[in-house]
Amino acid sequence: MSNILGVYLKKQRKKRGLNLVELSQLSGVSSAQISRIETGKRGIPKPDTLKKLSLALMISYEDLMMRAGYLEKVPH
Template sequence: MNFYEKLRDMRKLKGFTIRELADRSGVSSAYISQLENGNRGVPSPDVLMKLSEGLNTPYSNLMEIAGYLEQSADRQQGEDYVKPRVNLRRFLQENELIFDGMELTEQDKEWVERMLTVLFWKDKLKKDGSSKE
């Protein structure tokens, strides 16, 4: 499978139309269509960065698929890749974040953190309550 087919499959697996990916990434829908149809060469690393943000996919994956990076030895041997654990609270606090092309302010990030706290706090209460019954 070539880069163009893999890009199309990734987009479809995420459930995005070409237009939705264009809106999310800032890459024109015409260009994405040409890429997926094999009518363009492999895009530059800058375009791949935008597409990775739009697809919510690691940049390194697109760089590998495009041939800019060699596949890691573990993945070449078929071993499962183990994703590193990330402390979400620290990640929110320490990084500049973008969501659907919009830059999150410190206040936005604080609200996201509060919503996640409430969400998981309710889940924790349900689990603790059901185990006491």
């Protein structure tokens, strides 16, 4: 199984010039948990965790939910 969510989160974190500790401080999600999500060593994060990360990174919550597999992409 590919780690679409983790790769995307890491890309967004780096794009904003944040390290794991800084994102942890902004989001309230532990740096260890963020690391496990990014590397795919953790199962799918809970929706509330995704919400915290989306707010801290200023990215779409719905996009994270889709990448995590909670939502299906609706064709337009």
